[in-house]
Amino acid sequence: MNKKGVATKPKLHIRAKDVVVGLISFGFFMIVIQLFRWQILDFQRFNNLATAQLSLQQDVFTKRGTIYTQDGVILAVDSPAWNIIVSLSNAVDQKLFLKKKAEIMTELSRILDIKQEELTTNFDDKVLTYQVLYRGITKRQKDMIEEKKLIGIYAEDSIKRLYPNGDLFSHLIGYVGTDSIGRPQGNYGVEGFFWGDIKGKEGASQQEKDLSGKAIISKEYKNIQYREGKNIVLTVNSGIQKKVEKLLEDGVRGQKGDSGSVIIMNPKTGEIISMATYPDYDPNEFWKIKDVGIFRNKSVSGPYEYGSVQKPLTIAMAMQEGKLTEDDICNDVGKLKIEDKTIYNFDYHRYGKVTPKETLQYSDNICAATYGLRVGATAMYTYLTKLGIGYSTGIGIHEEETSYLKAPEKWLKIDIATTSFGQAISATPLQFTSAMSTLANHGERMQPMLVKKIYNNEEEIVIKPTSTGRIFSAEISDKVAKMMEYATFTRLDMAKYKGVYSIAGKTGTAQVAKSDASGYYEDRVNVTYIGFAPATDARFIMLVKIENPQSGTLANLTVLPLWMKIFDTIKDDLGVPRIK
Structure with missing residues (x-):
């Protein structure tokens, strides 16, 4: 350093050398880091690339499962x-x-x-x-x-x-489309719910190739094992389904309804014999449907307030609780005041002194509410949950929905009253069919069942009927069923069956709740009829629902005629006996 404190050239030369050494060291360090990333962190990616370049792969398509009806028809x-x-x-x-x-x-x-x-x-x-x-x-x-x-x-x-049968069973089956990257994907129905079982597992065979892309014969094949998809056998009957679907279409069109649903179940086993929804579609050409709502099976989705079909269950609850007898007298004075609300009958009629069976005959809201108030919120909630209301049935249909059932401590007295006659409570058609099947099966509810067997070349799973438990005593259930039979044959439209067939049934008409506001639409209703036969030894239970019929607002004038037409057409197929 000179006298002025300025560094000399040799010192500057040493510093430049240090910089060069440092740069070389840093470069070497980065090379080591990159080698570590390539050989350790990115090993799998580069290994896969090398394998792809040096191997030929041929995909082996697995056999996807076939869906059958219980009578052997391929769906x-x-x-x-x-x-x-x-x-x-x-x-x-x-x-x-x-x-x-x-x-x-x-x-x-x-x-x-x-x-x-x-x-x-x-x-x-x-x-x-x-x-x-x-x-x-x-x-x-x-x-x-x-x-x-x-x-x-x-x-x-x-x-x-x-889908060999076109639109037949379309809402039960669903369809196979593609996912967001073009792979096959089951959608809706059984195809959607069981897609993981139906699709199986695709396999492949791999062999090394040379630089020209030709297989090296001396090298061994590497097989990626595939697994066959599972076949599914349903409980439904194809002959009955075909008749039901045709009558349902005619009925919905005739009543100018928005949609319709039919469920036929064996109450002794829970097996679904038929399940239909209209409008339907052809799963072979699903892409032609513009309204995706058409794909939804309304028998298991879109919970609705089902109305007076609830009343037999309310009577059974009150009797099971010891709060009602079959001879009990209810004094219907034309209205029932509950806090700041007033309940009326659907026709604003005053029926006077009525028994439980007459409550069903007149479809009396006031007496049904009176029985429900005797049961109380906690007990009624317990019965409803045991009946399956508010819970998914798990039947095996992809789009199944359930309704919300609020906890009993949140119920007001008006909630108990309106629930007693089927307003302010909702369920899917399948949920309610299952609930009412309890009365048709002497107080024991069977788990709804759509699939009988799932199998492939490796395993076989047989699904057996399962009881969810006893809810009402056999004595009380049979008494309520006889009340329903009595009410059925007081109707002039059912008179042709009197003395010929034993039928227990109930109509239900309910206003449609607004989806975007409180209250109900003034011009929309859902109409339901549910019935089983014979009344105390039922071979079947059938629910028929029409959404928003334009030709009328009462169930007995809209949906009951359709129920009767279906019954007339399939009663022999179901083995319903005549009264001797």
């Missing part, structure tokens, strides 16, 4: 199909394809009978070595496309889900 099955792919290995062909792309797409859309946008919307011009253009074409379409010899267009083997 859903895999069928041979083909996918249209674009595959161009060199730049010259790729350039030619892009030049003729519009012409090629026009020709394909004509053969496939689809809009050209379905081919072009998600097509990537930068991925021309292999790209699936369209899935699930028929052999006829495949042959027509191959005859055209379109550059870069090929057909590869695939499978397609086939």
Whole structure:
């Protein structure tokens, strides 16, 4: 350093050398870090890339499960199909394809009978070595496309889900579509609920290849094992279902309703014999449906306030609690004041002194509410939960919903009263069918059951009927069933069955609650009829519901005639005996 304190050149030379050494050391350190990342952190990714470059893989499609009815009819099955792919290995062909792309797409859309946008919307011009253009074409379409010899267009083997019976059972089955990245996916119904079992597990075979892409014969194959999808056998009867669906469509159209549902169950086992919803759809062409609400099975979704069909259950609760006898007299004075609310009968009629069976005959709201108040919130809540209200049945349909049943400590007296005649309480048609089946089965409720057997080449699972427990005594259940039979045959429209068949039933008409505000619509109702036969040895229980009929607002004039038509058509199939 000189006298002025300025550093000399040799000292500066030493500092530059240190910088160079430091840079070299830092570079070496970064190389070590990168090697660590490649060899340790990213090992799997690079290993997979190397494997892909040095191996040929051929996917092995697994056999997806078939869905059957209990009488052996195939509802859903895999069928041979083909996918249209674009595959161009060199730049010259790729350039030619892009030049003729519009012409090629026009020709394909004509053969496939689809809009050209379905081919072009998600097509990537930068991925021309292999790209699936369209899935699930028929052999006829495949042959027509191959005859055209379109550059870069090929057909590869695939499978397609086939529904041989079209719209029959559509809401039970659902359909197989695709997920967000194009993989097959079960949607709605049994296909949606059991998709994990139905689809099985796809396999593949791998073999090493040389630099030209040819298989190395001396190298062994590596197999990725596949598992067959599971077949499913349902409890439903195809012959009865076909009749029910036709009558339901006619009934809903005739009453100008928004929709309709029918459930037929064996109350002794819980097995579903038939379940239908209208409007329906063809799962082979599900993409043609614009309103996705059509896909929902309204027998198990969209809980609704079901109305006076609740009254037999309220009577059974009160009798089971020892708060009511079959000869008890209720004094109906035309209205019932509860706090700041007043309850009336649907026709504002005053019925005077009535017994429980006459409460059903007149569909008396005031007496039903009186019985319910005797039961009380806690006991009524307990009975409702045991009857399955507020809980999913777990029947095996993807879109099943349930209603909300608030805790009993939150109930007001008016809640008890209105629940007693089926307002301010909701359930799906299946939930309520299951609840009422308790009376049809001498007080014991069976778990609703749609699937009889699930099996493949490795295992077999047989589902047996299961009791959820006894809720009412057999004596009380049979007494209430006889009350229902009495009320049924006081109706002129049911007179033709009197002395011929033993039928226990109840109508229900309920206003529709507003979805975006409190209160009810003035011009919308849901109408329900539920009945079983014979009254004290039921072979079946059937619920029929029509949503918002425009031809009338009373259940006996809208939905009861449809119930009777279905009964007339299937009673012999169900083995309903005549009265001797």
